[in-house]
Amino acid sequence: MKHVLTCKHNLHCEKHMRTERPNDGRVVLVVDDEPQVRASLTRCLREDYQVLAADSAAAAFEILDRSPVDLILCDQLMPETSGVEFFARTRVTHPEAIRILITGYTDPEDMIRSINEAAVYQFIPKPWQPDHLLLTIKRALESRELARRHRFLSRELKFADDVLRRENDVLVRQLQDVYHFDRLVFVSDAMAQVCNLARKAAATDLPVLIQGETGTGKELMARAIHFFSRRNTFPFMAQNCGALPDDMLHSELFGHKRGAFTGAISDRLGLFPAADSGTVFLDEISEVSQSFQVSLLRFLQEGEVKPLGSDETRHCNLRIIAASNRPLKELVEQGKFRQDLYFRLRGFELQMPPLRERPDDIPLLAEHAARKYGETINRKIAGISSEALRLLRAHPFPGNVRELENEIRRMVALAEDGEFLSAKHMSPEFTCLSPDKADAAMAALLQGSRTLKQKVEALEAELVMQSLLRHRWNHSRAAKELGLSRVGLANKIKRYKLDQKQAQASRR
Template sequence: MAKIIIIDDEPAMVEVIVTLCRDKGHQVFPFNSAPKAIEQLDAIAPQVVIADIKMETMTGFDVLRHIREHHRQTAVILITAYASVETAVEAMKMGAYDYVTKPFKIDELQMTVQRALDYQAALRENVYLRKELKNRYRFENIIGTSRKMQLVYNLINKVADTDSTVLIQGESGTGKELVARGLHFNSNRQHHPFVAINCSALPENLLESELFGHKKGAFTGAVADKRGLFEEANLGTIFLDEVNSMAPPLQTKLLRVLQEREVRRVGDNKSVPVNVRVVGATNEVLQGKMKDGSFREDLYYRLAVIPVEIPPLRERLEDVPLLVNHFLQKQASASGGEPKKIDPKAVDILCHYDYPGNVRELENAIERACALCEEDMILPTDLPPQIVAAAAGEKAEQAIAAMPVGQSLDEFIQQQERGYIDATLNHCGGSREKAASMLGISMATLYRKVEPKSKK
C-alpha cells in the first residue's frame, strides 16, 4: 500500500482517480486545490503525486517544480487533456515520472502508478545499496592501529578524492582490493562504476579484449562489438589487480591509455575517449622486473604517481586482536547470531604466528574456529594446527633465548625451584602449611628452602 496525493480542480475527475487507486489498496489523499496539497506534502510524505496540468490557481508544472525541489524521492504523474509532443518533452525535462492523457483507460492509469511505485522502490534500494557499499568500504573498515597502518590511512585519506593514478604494493592477502575500493567509494567518483579485473587470470589475447573491447570480426569468435572494461568504468575507477603479470605488448597499450586518456578496441581504427581513474596493484616488487626488462619503467612511473605500500601482517602483529574482533563480528553478521567469544590463550597464539597468507589467512582461521568451537567459545584447540604449532615453537625459542646462560646448573635449578615455591606460596595466600602440602614436602624442608632468601 502506498500513499498517493491526487490534485485536480475537477471534483468528478478526482473521484474517478481516487476509486481507481483505492481499488489497488492504496491510501489516497484527494485535493481540489494545488496550494492546499502542497501545504500537506511534508505531513503526508506520499510516494506518488498525480496532478492535472491545467488548473487555475497553480498548474501541474508548478506542483512538479515544487516537488522536484523539496521532495525528490516522490514520483509525479501529470494528467493532461492537451496531449502534444511539446507537453510531454517539457514534463519529462522537468522530472515527471510519466504523463497520462485524458480520457485514459482504467488499467492505463493503474499500470502507470504501479510502474512509478516500482521505480521509487528501485531508487530507494539503489540508495540503500550505495550507502551500504560506502559503509562497507569506509577507511575505518581497514583495521589496524599500528604505526605502519596509520601511515597508510593518512596517505589514502589525502589522495582518495583526487584523480591521481595509484599503485598499491603488498603481498597476497594484505587487502589491496579493499584499499582500492576504499579509494573509489570515498572519492567524487563513488556514484560511478568500480570495475576490477585480475590481470593474471586471463591469457594475453583475452585480457586485451576484456580491457579495451573489440570490433565484430576482429578475431574468431568476435560475433559482435564489445565494450571493454575501460569503457564500462567511464567516470568511475578501474582496478588492475596483479598488473605486474601483464605481458609487455599489453603494457605498451596500457601506457598509451594512461597517456592519451582514450582506448582503441581490438580491430578498430578509431579511439574512444575515457575518463577513468586507474588503480593498480602488485604483489611483487617491480624494481626487479624493471631491471630485467619484463616491466616497462615508463609504465611504472605512470602507475605509481601515488605508491601505497601495504605492510604484511607479520610486521604489525599488534593489530591481530583488533582484526580477530572484526572477523568475529563479521562472522556473526553473516550467520545472524551473536559474536563468538575467544579464549585469551587462543588470542595469544594468534599473536605469535607469521601469517604467510596475511590478513586473508587470519580471516580463514577465525572462520574455521567459529565453525568448530563449542558453547560459543573459541579455544586454542579450535585454531588451525599449523598456527598452534608455529606459536608453540616460537614461544619455545623465546624461552631458550631467555635462559641465563653462564650460571652453574645448581644455581639455575635452585632459582627455578625457588620461583615455583614462591608462586605456590602466593597461590596459598602465604600459608606455608598449605604450600608444603601442595608441594608434597615437609614443613621443615619448606623452611630450609626459603630460609636462605630470608637471611640475606
C-alpha cells in the same frame, strides 16, 4: 594424629576418650538419649570416622558450636525434643552437616514432613544393621563431597568466564578506538600512515599503485580510495590481469568489434569504456606482457581506447589504480617491467604492510572477523580467549589478513553458540608452534652433555623446522626467511631428516 574429645554431657566411654582420628578425618555426631545405643553406634563407626556423641539436643548443639561436624546421626524419639525438630533447627544453624534419622516408625507422611522441614538425607530403620548404616553414611559423605566439588568447579568456571569477559570488554573498548578507512579496520601506526596517504590520493585524480604481499588488503584499499574520491558515484571495476592471455585481456579492457577474432560473434564494450568516469582496478599488474604494457601506457598518456578490430578510438575518463604482489621497482631493474609505465602508474605509491609487522592489528581484525562470520552463520561468539589471541599474535601469517580471516572462519564454525573462540578451535599450525613450546624445545636442545658441534647442529635443525612449520612446509617461503636457496633448504631437510607430519605431531 591424636585428638582429645571432650563433652561434659557424654555419659559413656566416648566421654573424654582419646580417639585415633581416621585417615580422612570426617566427623560423625551421634545423638541418642540411650547410653547403650550411643555406645554401639560409636563402636560401629569409630573405625572409619571420628565419632562424637551427645545424649540430648542441647548437648549436641554445644558440640556443633565447638567443632565441625560432617554428619549427624540422631534418634527420632528423645525425651525433650524429637529428632525431626532437632534436625529442623540444625538445618538452619549448621546447614553443611548431613542429617540421618534413626527411627522405629516409617509412616510415609511423617517421612515427607521430616524431609521438607528438616531436609533429612536418609532414614535408617530400627533395628539398624551395621553394614547398611556404614554404607549409607559413606554414600552420604561421598555425595556431599561431589556436591561441594561441583559448587567449587562452578565457581571456578564462573570466575574463569568472568576473566575472559573482562578481557573481552577491554578488547571491545579498544575496538571503539579503531580506525576505519571504508572497510579497512586497523589500530596500528603503520596502517594509519598508509591510509592517510591514501586519503590524500583519493582527493586527486592521479593513478595509484598499491603494493604488498598477498592478503594485505590491496583490493580493499583500492575500493576505499574510489569511495573517498569524487568519482564515487560512478562505477568501480576490477580486473585481474594475471589470469588472462594478452588478447583476451585486451578485449576485456578495451572491447572488440564483431569478427575481430575467432569467436568474437558480437561487439563488446570493454571495461574501460564501461567504467567511464569511474575507477578501474588493475590487479596483478606485474603479470601483463610487454606488448600489453605498451597498450596500457598509451591509454594512460592519451586516455583513448581502441577496441580490437576497430579503427575508431574513444576517449575514456578514468582513474587507474593498479596493484601488485611483486615489487615493480625490482621488475623494472630486471628489465621485466617498463620503467615509463611504472612511473605513470605510481602517481601515488602505497605499500601495504604485512600483518606480522603490525601485530597490534591482529586482535582487532580477529574480533572483526569473528563478528562477521558469527553473523553469517548465525552463531553468537562470546569473544576470543587471551590464549588464542596470544597464539594468533605469535603467528607469522604468510597469507596476511586473508589467512587470519580463514582461520577465524574455521574457529567460528567449530565453536558452540555463546562460546569463546579458544586454542582448542585452532588449526595445528597455530598451536604447534606456540612461543612456550618453541622456547621449551630450544631449552631442551641446549641441555645435556653434547659437544658444541652437536648442539649447533641440533639448534640449526630446530630453527629450520620451526621456520618450515611457520610457513606450513612451504619451501620457498621458509628458504626466504632463513636466507637459504631452495636447494640449500632441501639439503638441510634431507640432512636432518625433517618430516612435516612428525614435526607437527611432536609439537601438539
